Structure formats: C-alpha cells, structure tokens
Amino acid sequence: MWLIGGFLMVLIIWGSAATLSAGKYTGRHWIDFIIFGLAQGSVYALIATGYTMVYGVLKMINFAHGEVFMSGPYTAYFVAAAMYRTDFLDKHPFTALFVIFIVAMAISTIIAYFLEKIAYRPLRGAPRLIPLITAIGASFFLQYLFRGLYGAGFQAYPTIRMLEGFWFIFGIRILKIQVVVILSAILLMAALYGFIMLTRVGKAIRAVSEDKEASSLMGINVDGMISTTFVIGGMSAGAAGVLYALMFKQVHFFMGFIPGIKAFTAAVLGGIGNIPGAMLGGIFLGLIESIGPSLFLDGLGIPAPYQLKDAIAFTMLVLVLIFRPTGIMGERLAVKKA
C-alpha cells in the first residue's frame, strides 16, 4: 500500500519539478490557475456541504445530489432567458440575478425535499446497499426526466454585462465573475455554518446526526429535521448551480453528474459528516484540479494533460479513501459501521 503511495508522491514531485524548471508557465498563468481553482473549488464546497450534511443525518450518500444541483440552474435558465429577451436583464441586473438565484434555489429545494420524501424515507431502516441503489436510480431518473422535459441540448446562459470583464485586485487581473463566485460562496458557506452552529434548528440537526434515537427522545422531530437538512442542502446546491452556470455559461441535463462525484470527493477529503471539512475539501480539490495537470502531469511529459483533469480528481478520491478515510479534518463519526 505504502509502496503505491510513495511511488505516486515521487511521480508528483518529479513532475512538478520538471514543470517549474522548464518555466513553461509564467507567474500570471499560475495565478490564473489558482483563482480558477478557488472559484471552482468554492462551487464544489457548496455542493459538498449538502452531501456531508445528508451523510451526517442519514449515514448515506445522496447520489442524486448532483441532480439537485443541476435542476435549479437549468430551470432558472428559462427565467434568465426570458429576462434577457425582454432586456430586463440588462436594465436591472441585480434584481435579475436575485430572481435567478431564488428560482434556482427554490427548484433545487423542491427536488431535494421530494427526493427524500419519496425515495429515501420509505427505506429508512433498510440494509446499506438498498438506499444507495435507490439513490443511483433516483439520480438517473432525475437526469433523464430533465432531459425529457427541457431537451437534450446545451443551453447557454445569457451574458450579464455587469459580470463581464476584469477587475484589478492588488495588481492582479481577475475575471469579475470569478470574484463574484468566490465571494458569494464564502458568504453562503458562512451563513450555512452560522445556521448550523448558532440556531436551534442547526443544533437539532447536529443532534440528529449524532444519535437519531436519543434526539427523538429529547423531543426533536427527527423526520422534520431530516427534511430540513435536505432543504438546506438543496438551497446551497441550487445557489452553487447558478454560480457554476454563470462561470461556465451553460447548462445541460448531465451537468450535475461529474461535479456531484467531485463534490462527494471533496466531502470525503474533508471528513464526511464534517461541514467545515467539506468546505475546505472543496476548495482544496478545486485547486488541485486546476493546478495539478499543469504542475505535475505536464512535467511528466504527458500530452494534453487537461484531458486527465477528471482522473486527478478520481485518483485523489481513491487515495483519500485508501490512506485516510476519515479525511483531512477527521470524521466526526466512527468509520466502521456495520
């Protein structure tokens, strides 16, 4: 086991050294990569909190969370397109953005709520395999449902002129949209964390994730709390979705699948069940994904390293699961559950 880990470390260091010494990328490039990684990482972080919260209360991976992430922005796209056509978007960009966010978060929340109610609640006590399979089924059902409803094409998000262009911060040229994404994500994550730590509902959710039975004995409405968890997860996923759509400018019925898996990787990286961990894990994963291909793959002489970007994320996942399944910040829950 350690042989493989050691071998990989050697490869990574060798590759990085080669790239840096070859000087193929300038400082500007690296900064671009880092900012991009931060932006993408913040999106992953937001989605990851949804995964981690659901895992905390239900001890299951909500495989369909990626589709919750997709449904919001995809539906909001139509609103955005309508606003664009009527020039509402250009004249009142703030209001328009606000509306888009609200619509997306609402739809994602609805999908998450019904997902829990229909697919997961009946299977509360079942052996581990069954809810997992149900989640996989629900994931594909939702993907193709949206494909059937909205069509199979890529829909381009209308450009919001306010968000186009660059800002110069500390002399570094950064895309406006990336700044917006990073800042919004930080705001949302702070709000989420505050909610979980400071409010009564948050406390109840934490209680349910520690021990369901004791919580119900303490008078907490467990079902209600679980629904609330899904609702919160849905809201953050919907918001993350809009940020993603604004950054990448397009939506597609399949857009939730890969980010979903990566967000799960991030949640595991940070320690599943651990919310700050998920946030950190997301940002870390985003950075690795962005810097990684150029940093070590290029140095190893691999052509077109960006194609292997996904492979880096998945390898990261596998490595974390092998070497440190409790994650960077440590899992709040025991690992070996029967």
Next chain:
Amino acid sequence: MTKTRSLWEHGIKIGVIGGVIALLIALVGMVESFNRRDIITEIVSMGQVLVLFVGIMMGYIAAKRTTRPEPLIRCLNAVIGSLVTGGFLALLVIGGRLINLRSMLVNASPALYKFLTLGHKGATGIFIMLLVSFICGAFAAVLYHLPQLIRRVVIISLSSMIMAGVLQDLIRPVLSAWGPMAFLSDFFFTGNGLTVSGSIVLVVMIAVVVTAWGLKGQDVKTGYGSLPAGTQRGIKIGGFFILAVVLIALPHVLGLFLSEVLTIVGLYVLLGLGLNIVVGYAGMLDLGYVAFFAIGSYVTAILTSPELGFFSFSFWGALPFAVILGIFSGILLGIPVLKMRGDYLAIATLGFGEIIRVLVLSDFLRPWLGGAQGAGGIPKASILGYRFAGPQQIYYLILAGCILVVFISLRLKNSRLGRAWMAMREDEDVAQAMGINLVSTKLLAFATGAGFSALSGAIFASKLGSVYPHSFSVFISIFVICLIIVGGMGSIPGVIVGAAALVGLPELLREFAEYRMLVYGAALVAMMILRPEGLWPEAKHKMELHAEETHVEAPEPVAVT
C-alpha cells in the same frame, strides 16, 4: 393511524400523485413517441394505452386505499382519483393552448394537446378528456369489485393482448418464419398493430386459458406432485432438452435483427453474471465494473488489431490473455478497496471505472490504445472453418460463454467459496470470526467477476470488430447493476430475466429506447421500495429482506403432564 378527514381523501391524494405522473409522462415526450406504434391498427395506439393505463391504475389504487368499507365510497374514490389525474392533463391542455410553453418544456406541443383531447378543440376537448377519465375511474371501480377469478381473467387477457401489440416486432417474424404458421401472422397483425378480429380472438383465447387454469390449475399441480419422483425427473430433463433445442434453433427462427438483439442481451447476461458474483454473492457494490469490460476489449484489440500493429493473434489466441489480464486487474482493484465498506466501496470503484475511461480516451495513451478514435480490424473468431461472423453465429459463441459462466456460477454458489462470500455479505465481522479469510475471499470475488467481464469484453470486441472508448462509459456499469437488482441479486435466473427485460425490451421497442434511463431509474427506485429482492429472487434473499414482515407465531405451549 391516519384519521380519514373526508370521504374523498384517498381519491384526491392518489389523483394528485397520478396527475403529476401523467403530466410528467406527457411532458417528457413518452406519450407522443409511444403514439407512433398502434396496438390495434388505426384504432388504439400505444400512447393512448399508456395514458389510459395511468388513469385506470390510479383509480384502482384509490379504490384499494380507501379505508371506508362501503362499496359506493370506494367507487366514488376510484372515479375521483381518475378524474383528478385527468384533470391535471386537462389543465395542461388549457394552459398550453393559452401560453406557449414550448420554449421551456420541449414536448408541450399542439400535437400533444391534440392527442390528449382526441383531436377536439376548446371546451369539447376538455370535456372529452374528463369523460375519458371518468370512464377509467368507473372501469377501475368495477374491476376492483369483481370476484378475484374474473378480475384475473380480465386483467391477464387484456394485458396479454396489449403485450402482443407491443411486442409485435418479436412475434411477427417468428410466426412468419414458420411456414404453416405464417397465415397466423397475417390474421393477427396488420400494418402497425393487431387487427380488430385478431385482438378479439386473442383476448378470448387467453381468457379461456386463464379461466381453465384458474379452475383446474390446482388439480394439475397436485397431479404433478403425486407422480413418482422418477417421472418428475424425467419431465424436468425433458423440459431441459426442449429448452436446449429451442436455444440452439433460436437465431434461425428469429432472423437477423432479433439475433442481433439476442447477442446484445447475451453479452449483458455475461456481464450480469459476473457482477452477480461481486454484488449478489459477495455483497460488494462495484460501480466501476465497466473497467474490466474495457480491459478485456482493449487487450483483445492490442493483441489482434493490425491498426495498432503490435501483435496479430487470432481471437482464440487473444482470449486467454484478455481473461487473465482481466482477473489480474480485478485483484489489482480489489487490493486498495479491501477495507472499504458499502458506500465508500461503491464510490471508490466508480472512481476507478472513470479513471480507466479517461485514460482510454486520452491522448496520453493514444499510441497504445488508439485514443478517441479507437482501434479497428479485430478479427472474428472461427473454429475449423466455421466463422463467427454474423449475429446468428456470434450468438452461439455468446451462448457457449453464457453456459460456461452459468455453470461456474452455479458450482461456485454451492461451494465453500460461495458460502464464504454469502457469509461475508451478511456480516463481515462475524464471517471473519468464523475463520473466513476476508482478504482472499474478497479478492477472489473481484477476480472472478472481472474475469467474466473481460470475457464479455473480448467477445464484444470481436463482434464489433473495433473498440471505441465511448462504448465504455459508466452507464454500462449502471445498466448491469440495474439488471441484477431488477432480476434479483444473487439469483442466476434473475440475471437472465433482468437482462431480457431491461436490455431486450428497449431494443425491441425503439420508441422506448429514448426513455430507457428514465425508466431504469424509476424502476430501480420502485423496485427498492416495493420489491427489493427482484423479479426472480433467490429464496433466501427474499426471506431475509422481508424478515420483519413475517410474523412468526409463537408455538403453543405444550402442557406438561
């Protein structure tokens, strides 16, 4: 439990659920695509059957769920259920005709509304929709109150007639190919669907058969049971013999297209049986199963393809290497995931599958694997001059593979290894305490599963003549998981049934193919909630999954005198 607040509670609740389902089915486009096929030519189309089915189903469920015993209330609830379902659709038509929904919901088209209102405009159309819903509800109510035998007859004969229309692509060529039976094909079918007379005859025939079985079936079963054991065995062996003859003759009876369908089903059976060992016997959910399929195909390609130009083995020469390398990679995958359980194992294996896919697609490995264009020129197999070229010949190759794999699966199931797997599936810690070596058992499960998958991959490569990275997506792993789950985890006939249903049906129903994943996803969720043991389960598994539901009567205390 829940107090009924009103008389109509169930009707309305079920109606709303039905309405949403009907709306989704219509808006996803299923209704329109199904409409292209007729069940009874020019009279009843599959799309209409679909919508009516939903209406009647909802009415029936509403009747069933009603807690009030009075039959009138039940009937009313059934009608209300169907009416509300139809009402949702009516709202769609009204709304859709006022506002153009098409820019968002691509299927909300005038053609859809025309279909739903049977071609009538305005208020007449809406009225017709509601009338049809009412009739569905009434029919459901009547159905619910029929005595069980008659109800079974009605349901089975009608569904069989509908199935005959749905599966006409399968039935017509079979009938036409057999000389004396060809006239039957013309009698029953015409144009796009069943003939009117054909459908009536079919319904009557099946009704008669079902009634007869219902009345006399029990006698046949007891009669069979009372035969001496030797004769019973004789009958079973005779049955197997007939099955064997049928299997061997099948491709020639069914023709080219259907043989092709059979080969695809066969490949998935192979894959399913392999994954059955990992998931069904050993209880480890492997979502990256397509990786081994890819490895089998690509090894075959590397060893045989002139395009890649490394070696030029024949198919039979490459096959053992493919399988052995598959087994080896199974072990390789198994080692890192030894300690993982449940969800983590699933995601880790998914990760592996994706890594393989990305690697195979990449430019990095293009000189060896052909990159995004793949590699062609893979030779077909041949024995003693008989070339397995077309689907009808490849079918035999796959059949041989399936028989081999079924044989190995059966023997493994009842062996020490098989029992070790099942013990591990139930509870790893207890199994370890009982002395089972988890490491070797797990690795053997992965290895065997991978080997079967690689075999399937090699045959796939030869069949297609080339390998493309896009054939090896995560969807294949998901398909195979669905197969196994729907058919029954751990059950060999279950895998075959699952493959036939989930892979065969979409091939036969081209209209259905577009909604394949949608239905798979819904079927998976529905199966898990309603019948987690699958369609043809292993008896033990069924018992385990329903253990909480069976109430074991405490034995009467025996008075000690």
